[in-house]
Amino acid sequence: MSVSARVKKGMEVGSWIRRMFEEGIAMKKQFGAENVIDLSLGNPVMEPPPEFKRELKRLVENPFPGMHGYMENAGYPETRAAVAAQLTRETGIRLTQKDVIMACGAAGAINVALKTILDPGDEVILFLPWFVDYFNYVENHDGVVKLVPTDDGFIPRLDLLEAAIGPRTRAVLIDSPNNPTGVVYSADLMRRMGEILRKKEAEYGTEIFIVSDEPYKRIIYDGIKYPSPLNVHRHSIIATSHSKDLSIAGERIGYIALHPESSHHDEMMTGFVFCTRTLGFINAPALMQNVVRRLQDVTIRVAEYQHLRDFIYGNLVRMGYEVVKPQGAFYIFPRCPIKDDVAFVHELQREHHVLTVPGVAFGTPGYFRLVYCVREETLARAMPGLEAMAKKYKLAAPG
Ligand SMILES: Cc1ncc(COP(=O)(O)O)c(C=O)c1O
Structure with missing residues (x-):
């Protein structure tokens, strides 16, 4: 064997x-x-959505030289700027292309983010129930999973989160809206989560990241507004994709965005680029980067x-x-x-x-x-x- x-x-x-x-x-x-x-x-x-096919057609009919070749590992600057502008509109926090790199789906984005921040034995907190592959993603990069229960409504127990954080805690990996429960974490819950992380960062002299997997952030009901972790904690990394909001899961297009005020910002971004290359992704799919550039405000x-x-x-x-x-x-x-x-x-x-x-x-x-x-x-x-x-x-x- x-x-x-x-x-x-x-x-x-x-x-x-x-x-x-x-x-x-x-x-x-x-x-x-x-x-x-x-x-x-x-x-x-x-x-x-029809806009997706329209963009594809426009690109096929108006090709530009090198359109199918490598670009810089972080992705096309114009696409990263478009993603940054959308996140700025969403959160009110000013992001630029320097805060964004393109990724191969949310799965690729999470793996790049975790590889960049984890040393062997570092801990990543997951709330139960967790998305099937999170465990594997953490173990891919020699991290250790710490599980924290939720209440009867699948809302994270913040008292248990606080108790689970130790000196080796490097990240809390969340997905809201959640797979498998469909629960959305409220603005108040996110605010309190940010407060706990900052308290623990001060206690241990560490940085504890919220890694936010948010492919469903636009598939949200009953008029609820999505509360972004960027608004509650400067050590936040968005690792997400357009797999579900544009219904293009097979096209493998997503991105990582880092809070512009994160500590060691530039080194972190360089780390994401390095890990994109060394994990074998090299860059996110070129054609799809060009397609989603103009679709940042489009949703199924x-x-x-x-x-x-x-x-x-x-x-x-x-x-x-x-x-x-x-x-x-x-x-x-x-x-x-x-x-x-x-x-x-x-x-x-x-x-x-x-x-x-x-x-x-x-x-x-x-x-x-x-x-x-x-x-x-x-x-x-x-x-x-x-x-x-x-x-x-x-x-x-x-x-
Ligand atoms: C919570 C969650 N994260 C990540 C993924 C993977 O997304 P992608 O196909 O963009 O890699 C999925 C796919 O179902 C998911 O439900």
Whole structure:
């Protein structure tokens, strides 16, 4: 076996998720894809906005020399300036191209950010439930994960955050709106988080970064305004992408932005550039950098996602599932009617052909995740299976 012990261990942890996906693929072959309802993957069916295709067409029809070649590792200055201008409009903090580098999706951005700031043994705090791959990202760079629980509404427990911070804490990695819960961290929560981090920085004489993974920051409902970490803590790094707000996850385009007043700002930016190169990304995709430059204020149709959120949330509540109402993203994370979430998800898959992901994949057994970035009729076809399971396990519908 030529796979390293470290990778083998990582693969084993996720092996049953892979097995379930493989079973799902086998089911699609056996019963036909149209007879299997896949609510397991956050790969939106919504097409990118028309502005995206217009920009692509404009570039194809008006090529410029070197358009497909390397550019500086940080990315095109014009695109970085456009991202900085958007963040300035959003936060009121003046960012420039010197604060931004382009990245290969949010996953690439987070890996570059963590590699830049972590020494072996440095700690990164994650709130439960966490996005599936965060653990791997931290371990990629020899960091150590520290898990901090959330409350019943999946809101971070700040008293436990404070208690978890030590002299080796280098970052708190957050995603709001959250995958898998759809929870959005409030402005007040973010402000208090910033205060705690500054108190601990002073206590230990360290810098503690908020690394903010925010691909869903524009997919937000009910008129809520996204509270940016840039407004609460100068040691903030945005590591994000346009995968979801432009529905272009396969195009791998994202960015890192550093607070302009961060300590060691220029050295940090040089570090991001170095790590972009040495992790093998070299630069973010050239064509996509040119496309998203003019799309910084464009977003997919959020109202459609809100409609789907209302549909699935309303139905799950009607059936008796205990569930927190998502305020953003396109995931929902109900409590399982039985303790064993893996068994529940398996049964839902086997008996009703509905594919979901057990909570244990997010470090939170006892729950399961459904995605609703699918067509409404697909979602509607999942309801009888979910209802049958609710009845079988005697969930009490609200009176
Ligand atoms: C919370 C979160 N972070 C990061 C990613 C990866 O994003 P990207 O495809 O831009 O790398 C995802 C994808 O689903 C996600 O849900």
